[in-house]
Amino acid sequence: MAALTIATGTGNWFSALALGVTLLKCLLIPTYHSTDFEVHRNWLAITHSLPISQWYYEATSEWTLDYPPFFAWFEYILSHVAKYFDQEMLNVHNLNYSSSRTLLFQRFSVIFMDVLFVYAVRECCKCIDGKKVGKELTEKPKFILSVLLLWNFGLLIVDHIHFQYNGFLFGLMLLSIARLFQKRHMEGAFLFAVLLHFKHIYLYVAPAYGVYLLRSYCFTANKPDGSIRWKSFSFVRVISLGLVVFLVSALSLGPFLALPSIFCLWFKPQGPRGFLRCLTLCALSSFMFGWHVHEKAILLAILPMSLLSVGKAGDASIFLILTTTGHYSLFPLLFTAPELPIKILLMLLFTIYSISSLKTLFRKEKPLFNWMETFYLLGLGPLEVCCEFVFPFTSWKVKYPFIPLLLTSVYCAVGITYAWFKLYVSVLIDSAIGKTKKQ
Amino acid sequence: MEKWYLMTVVVLIGLTVRWTVSLNSYSGAGKPPMFGDYEAQRHWQEITFNLPVKQWAKFINPDWIALHTSRGYESQAHKLFMRTTVLIADLLIYIPAVVLYCCCLKEISTKKKIANALCILLYPGLILIDYGHFQYNSVSLGFALWGVLGISCDCDLLGSLAFCLAINYKQMELYHALPFFCFLLGKCFKKGLKGKGFVLLVKLACIVVASFVLCWLPFFTEREQTLQVLRRLFPVDRGLFEDKVANIWCSFNVFLKIKDILPRHIQLIMSFCSTFLSLLPACIKLILQPSSKGFKFTLVSCALSFFLFSFQVHEKSILLVSLPVCLVLSEIPFMSTWFLLVSTFSMLPLLLKDELLMPSVVTTMAFFIACVTSFSIFEKTSEEELQLKSFSISVRKYLPCFTFLSRIIQYLFLISVITMVLLTLMTVTLDPPQKLPDLFSVLVCFVSCLNFLFFLVYFNIIIMWDSKSGRNQKKIS
Numbered sequence: 001m002a003a004l005t006i007a008t009g010t011g012n013w014f015s016a017l018a019l020g021v022t023l024l025k026c027l028l029i030p031t032y033h034s035t036d037f038e039v040h041r042n043w044l045a046i047t048h049s050l051p052i053s054q055w056y057y058e059a060t061s062e063w064t065l066d067y068p069p070f071f072a073w074f075e076y077i078l079s080h081v082a083k084y085f086d087q088e089m090l091n092v093h094n095l096n097y098s099s100s101r102t103l104l105f106q107r108f109s110v111i112f113m114d115v116l117f118v119y120a121v122r123e124c125c126k127c128i129d130g131k132k133v134g135k136e137l138t139e140k141p142k143f144i145l146s147v148l149l150l151w152n153f154g155l156l157i158v159d160h161i162h163f164q165y166n167g168f169l170f171g172l173m174l175l176s177i178a179r180l181f182q183k184r185h186m187e188g189a190f191l192f193a194v195l196l197h198f199k200h201i202y203l204y205v206a207p208a209y210g211v212y213l214l215r216s217y218c219f220t221a222n223k224p225d226g227s228i229r230w231k232s233f234s235f236v237r238v239i240s241l242g243l244v245v246f247l248v249s250a251l252s253l254g255p256f257l258a259l260p261s262i263f264c265l266w267f268k269p270q271g272p273r274g275f276l277r278c279l280t281l282c283a284l285s286s287f288m289f290g291w292h293v294h295e296k297a298i299l300l301a302i303l304p305m306s307l308l309s310v311g312k313a314g315d316a317s318i319f320l321i322l323t324t325t326g327h328y329s330l331f332p333l334l335f336t337a338p339e340l341p342i343k344i345l346l347m348l349l350f351t352i353y354s355i356s357s358l359k360t361l362f363r364k365e366k367p368l369f370n371w372m373e374t375f376y377l378l379g380l381g382p383l384e385v386c387c388e389f390v391f392p393f394t395s396w397k398v399k400y401p402f403i404p405l406l407l408t409s410v411y412c413a414v415g416i417t418y419a420w421f422k423l424y425v426s427v428l429i430d431s432a433i434g435k436t437k438k439q
Numbered sequence: 440m441e442k443w444y445l446m447t448v449v450v451l452i453g454l455t456v457r458w459t460v461s462l463n464s465y466s467g468a469g470k471p472p473m474f475g476d477y478e479a480q481r482h483w484q485e486i487t488f489n490l491p492v493k494q495w496a497k498f499i500n501p502d503w504i505a506l507h508t509s510r511g512y513e514s515q516a517h518k519l520f521m522r523t524t525v526l527i528a529d530l531l532i533y534i535p536a537v538v539l540y541c542c543c544l545k546e547i548s549t550k551k552k553i554a555n556a557l558c559i560l561l562y563p564g565l566i567l568i569d570y571g572h573f574q575y576n577s578v579s580l581g582f583a584l585w586g587v588l589g590i591s592c593d594c595d596l597l598g599s600l601a602f603c604l605a606i607n608y609k610q611m612e613l614y615h616a617l618p619f620f621c622f623l624l625g626k627c628f629k630k631g632l633k634g635k636g637f638v639l640l641v642k643l644a645c646i647v648v649a650s651f652v653l654c655w656l657p658f659f660t661e662r663e664q665t666l667q668v669l670r671r672l673f674p675v676d677r678g679l680f681e682d683k684v685a686n687i688w689c690s691f692n693v694f695l696k697i698k699d700i701l702p703r704h705i706q707l708i709m710s711f712c713s714t715f716l717s718l719l720p721a722c723i724k725l726i727l728q729p730s731s732k733g734f735k736f737t738l739v740s741c742a743l744s745f746f747l748f749s750f751q752v753h754e755k756s757i758l759l760v761s762l763p764v765c766l767v768l769s770e771i772p773f774m775s776t777w778f779l780l781v782s783t784f785s786m787l788p789l790l791l792k793d794e795l796l797m798p799s800v801v802t803t804m805a806f807f808i809a810c811v812t813s814f815s816i817f818e819k820t821s822e823e824e825l826q827l828k829s830f831s832i833s834v835r836k837y838l839p840c841f842t843f844l845s846r847i848i849q850y851l852f853l854i855s856v857i858t859m860v861l862l863t864l865m866t867v868t869l870d871p872p873q874k875l876p877d878l879f880s881v882l883v884c885f886v887s888c889l890n891f892l893f894f895l896v897y898f899n900i901i902i903m904w905d906s907k908s909g910r911n912q913k914k915i916s
Contacts, residue, residue, distance in 0.1 A: 016812040023805045027459035027798060138445065138550070337519055341458045341526070349451040356444035 013137060014125075014146060018118045021150050022111060025160045029107045032336045033163040037106060038096050039063040040075070040163070045092045047072055048079035060092050070197040078109055110159055110167065117171035121149045123178040124307055127272075141310035144357045148306045149174070153327045153350035154299045157343060162333050164296070169199055170303050176209075177279070177304060181272040185217045201297065204286035208279040211265045214238075216275075264431040273311070277427050280305045284322075284420045295333065298326040298416070313362040318422050320358060321373060324351055325415030328380050332405055340388065376415060383411055445553045446542075450534060453560030456802065457529065461522040461570040464794040475793075477521065477573040525569055525577070532581030534560070540588055540766065547769055554813030558776075559765045561809050563783045563802035568755055571795040576755070579609035580762050586619065587738070587766065591731045595623060599643055603650035610672045614745040614759045618737040621722045625729030677751050679706045683880040684754045685785040685887035686747045687713075693881060710750045717895070718744040721902045732770070733905060738763035740898040747891055754789055754884075757782045771826055771901075772814035777852055778894055780807065784859045785887035787866065788880040796867060820849055829904040851893070858886055 042061045050058055055065055055072055065072060079090055085105035089097050125142040137143055159167050172195040179188035192209050195202050218237045219230075265278045283301040287293055302323050309319035327347060334343050359368055369377070387404035391397060467475020541556040569576050582605035589598025602619055605612045623643055630636035658664050679698050680689050688710070692698055697706070721737045742760040746752055761782045768775045783803055790799045810816055822828045822845050834841045866879040875881075 013812065016808055019808055020805060023801045023808075024455070024459075026801045027456060029797065030462045031459070136550075138442075337516075338462055342455065345451050345455040345458065349448055349455065352444055352451070353448050 013143065014122065017146055017150050021156075022114070025107075025111045025114070025156070028156070028160045028342070029104065031161045031342065032334065032339050033103075033161065034333070035063070037098065037103075037163045040106060040165070041089050041097060041102065042092070042095075043072070043075045044079045044082055045090045045094070047076035048083070048090045049092050058092065061095055068197045068200055070194065071199060074198070081105070081109075106163070107160070110163070110165055113165060113168035114159075114171070116168040117174070118150065120171040120174035120178065121146060124149070124174050124181075127178050127181040128307065128310055138357070139360055141361065144361060145306060145310045147357070148309065148354055149303065151350060151353075152299075152303065152306070153346050154296075154302060154330055156346060157330060157334060158296050158299065161339060161342070162296075166296070166299060169195060169202075170299070172198070173202065173205075174303065174307075177272075177276060177307070180212070180275060185213060189213055201300070204290065204297075204300065205279045205282045208265065208275060208282045212275040212278070215266050216271070264427060270430065273308070274427075274431070276304055276308055277423070277430075280308065281420075281423055281427060284416075284423065288417065288420060295329055298329060302326050309358060310361065313365040313368065314426055316358045316362055317368045317373075318419050318426070320355055320368065321377070321415055321422075322419035323354060324377055324380065325412045325419070327351070328384075329408065329412035329416070331384070332408060344384070379411070383407060442549050442553060446538060446556060449553055449557045449560060450538065452557065453534065454526070454530070456561065456805070457526060457566055457570050458522075460566050460795075460798045460802065461525070463571055463798055465518070465571065465573040466793050468793075475573070480573065480575070481517075481521065521573070522570065525573070525575060528575055529569065529577040529581075533577035533584065534581075536581050536584040536588060540584060543588070543592065544769060551769065551813070554809075555769050558768055558806065558809050558813055561802065561806045562761060562765055562779055563799065563806050564758055564761050564779070564786065566802055567783070567790055567795055567799055568758060568786070571798060572755075572789065572793050574755070576609075576758055579605045579612050580758065581605075582608060583612055583615055583762065584766075587735070587763075590619070590622060591734070595626065595639065596642060596646055599623065599646050600650055603647055604654075607651065607654040611756060611759055614742040614749075614756070615738055615763075617718065617722055618725060618734060618741050621725040621737065622729050622734045625726040628726065629729060674751060678703075679710065679750060680752060682754070683788060683877065683884045684752050685757070685884040685891060686749075686752050687888065687892075688748075690885050690888040693885060707750060710748055714744055714748040717748060721899060724902060733902060735763055735766050736898055736902050736905075739767065740895065740902060743891060743895050743898065747888070747895060754786050757785055768810075768814075771824070772810065773816040773819050773852075774825060774894075774897065776807070776810040776814075776816050777855065778890075781855065781859070781887055781890045781894075784863070785883065785891075787863060787883050791866065820845055826901050826905075830900050833904065855890055862886060 038061075042063045043065055046055055046058050046065060058064065082089060082102075082105050086099050086101040088094055088099065089102040089105075091097070125145055128141055128145060155167060155170070158164055172191055176188045176191035176195065179185070179191060189209070192202075192206075196206070218234055220234050220237070265274060270277075280301050283297075283304070287297050287301060290297075302319075305315070305319045305322060308315040310316070327350065331343060331347075334340075355368075362368065387407060391404055396403060465475070465477040467478055537559050538556055541552045541559070544552055544555065547555075565576060565580070568574055582601050586598045586602030586605060589595065589601055591598075599619070602612070602615070606616065624640075627636040627640045627643075630639060632640075652659075655665070655668075658668050680686065680692075683689060688697065701709070718741045721740045725733050725737045739760060742763060746756050746760055761779055764775050764778050764782075780803065783799070783806075787799070790796070819825075822831050825845065825848065827844060831841060831844050862879070862883055866883065869879075871878040
């Protein structure tokens with residue numbers, strides 16, 4: 001029995017959380033999936049059937065390969081497992097082929113790759129210092145962070161219903177962040193470079209990485225007041241970093257609007273926490289002002305911010321507003337009737353848990369929301385009822401079918417802009433406080 | 440209660456799992472002309488909506504073909520409607536009862552109460568049958584649970600009313616009727632038949648009669664109609680058992696074809712006698728020493744006796760035993776978890792027929808993990824934790840070397856689980872030999888039956904050896 005106890009990991013709450021959410025993902029296998037399913041099937045077919053030279057030219061299907069080469073190699077490796085499930089899916093001409101075995105294979109591949117995400121969350125939990133609030137397990141920041149990341153609503157519905165492979169990609173990103181926290185800078189940089197070659201959307205946060213690594217790693221020491229000590233510049237470090245990260249550049253428009261925060265990161269580095277805030281800000285700025293942004297890109301800001309939320313009450317407040325509105329903005333992705341209860345139940349699950357657990361964690365400090373913020377968040381309920389339950393039965397549905405989407409977008413934009421603004425202000429104020437403290 | 444938000448999260452998890460299971464296939468999907476339970480429920484909606492009450496019991500009439508044009512109706516929208524009705528019924532009746540029951544448990548921490556609720560709500564058997572196969576068991580089980588709650592909290596009248604509603608919803612609840620009767624009778628005796636006890640007895644009798652009359656009133660117009668309803672409810676003509684079920688008769692039939700050898704009335708008498716002989720000791724004890732704990736354990740043993748020995752038992756009837764076992768999860772977590780796993784396994788042939796393999800495996804694993812993490816069940820296998828201490832002490836008076844009971848039970852558990860996993864793998868991957876096409880179903884039923892017999896003995900031991908001195912040390916809960 002002792003062996004069985006150890007084997008089942010009795011008392012190991014992290015394994016239970018990870019296994020639990022994995023089982024939930026298995027239950028989501030028969031749900032609706034979007035055209036992204038066909039996109040990935042097509043990429044499996046292309047990488048399996050054609051020579052490398054043809055991969056980026058093949059255009060039988062409208063869903064051409066538009067991710068960087070590492071992702072193509074990933075699909076190639078997957079295709080060698082796929083052939084044991086259903087050979088037919090690897091035929092480039094089998095457009096929209098979705099036999100039950102294909103579905104099973106694709107869904108399982110996403111679930112399996114999430115193991116990297118689970119590992120990354122575990123590493124992140126090691127990096128946050130636990131507040132000595134209470135001995136209760138459910139009140140420990142590690143526990144709350146694990147739930148917020150492993151059971152993240154957005155990731156669940158985008159990856160395991162809509163169908164995408166964001167799980168392991170965010171795993172790579174969180175792992176690189178964890179390595180930077182653990183002062184293993186080279187590994188962090190390497191992991192981020194690898195990530196960029198899987199999905200280029202992560203370029204949005206590249207400036208944060210570039211500046212932080214240059215400032216805090218290449219300059220090995222600071223002057224007493226925290227400003228840069230030029231003599232401590234290490235050529236060895238720069239070159240080695242350069243060798244590892246050669247694609248760190250600010251191509252897209254968005255990150256330019258995060259420039260002041262990047263300057264703060266250079267002139268007043270606050271260590272890994274400051275880097276994380278800057279990264280979140282880069283992601284959020286590019287979401288708000290970038291070109292051809294998908295609604296799923298909000299996850300790029302939400303997931304790293306989870307790490308900050310269990311540290312300070314102020315961050316928790318911003319995180320909750322960002323997350324709740326960000327997750328709600330994903331609702332239009334799932335528009336089929338059978339999935340309606342799932343998205344509402346999972347959203348309620350995550351929102352109630354995140355708000356209550358963070359409120360309990362920071363109960364000794366001032367309340368997380370003021371009346372205005374509370375009112376705004378509560379307004380999401382009536383908005384959902386109006387858009388999905390009342391509107392379809394009104395006469396406007398025929399004449400103005402876009403109204404629910406319009407209302408959702410506008411309402412969420414208010415919340416996300418407000419969160420962005422608050423985060424920006426807090427980053428600037430914190431660095432100013434840092435300056436006065438040192439003086 | 441504090442940590443109300445965790446209880447809400449638990450309920451939301453329960454609801455999410457239920458709905459995702461309902462996305463799968465249902466009983467008889469795409470299989471004309473009989474279809475399955477799903478079509479049965481749709482058909483009953485068709486009758487009750489279209490026909491006057493007088494004719495509800497006489498619907499098989501070839502003249503009414505017109506009504507039957509909707510037979511076998513299957514569409515996505517309709518499936519959504521049917522699944523939603525199950526969820527709403529669950530949400531209104533069963534789930535609140537479970538939450539309230541867990542909140543009212545005494546002498547355990549809030550965290551344990553919430554964990555208890557999670558485990559009960561994750562019990563795979565009920566989820567798979569109601570949301571997969573398609574039935575409305577949560578209504579009758581929910582009402583029965585309200586009944587248990589009422590009676591345990593000394594609201595005897597409301598509890599009885601709730602239980603009468605349960606019986607009138609589904610006659611299978613009669614499996615629970617004897618323990619209710621014995622417990623209430625015992626309470627009346629305790630209060631003294633010459634005073635308060637008699638008053639209580641009269642009040643209870645009135646409530647029961649009144650609720651039955653109210654439910655059956657529309658069918659009392661003609662004697663023939665009442666008889667017809669009774670004939671439908673208790674189909675003794677259908678034989679000792681149908682299909683494969685994990686009870687004594689079906690298992691016995693493997694070696695000796697009693698169904699064919701013995702005449703019908705002998706089968707009835709045999710079944711009746713064995714059922715009542717096996718449940719009598721526990722019921723008599725409940726009358727003489729009524730207690731809430733004894734009541735719950737008697738519910739288990741009584742329902743199990745009926746399941747194992749009664750007439751025309753269906754494999755789904757194991758849910759009637761599972762509900763009381765869920766209620767004692769916090770007292771004997773190890774044995775309860777084991778039983779609940781076996782009960783789900785016993786329905787494997789049915790679940791495979793409905794193409795519910797994936798949800799079955801997933802929900803069973805989720806339930807197992809929840810129980811292991813919440814109760815640390817493998818650390819609770821000592822004699823005292825298994826409530827077998829008084830029993831072993833008694834045995835040790837004659838056999839001083841009887842110290843290995845705990846060990847034996849642990850090994851039995853391992854053997855049981857390994858057998859269940861192996862049989863599941865075999866049923867899914869292999870084809871049965873041509874001469875024995877039902878080999879795997881029969882093996883599943885046989886193995887489950889052996890497990891159930893063991894549990895019958897175990898629960899009866901707990902009830903009979905539940906000594907007064909042991910109970911007086913804690914408050915009577």
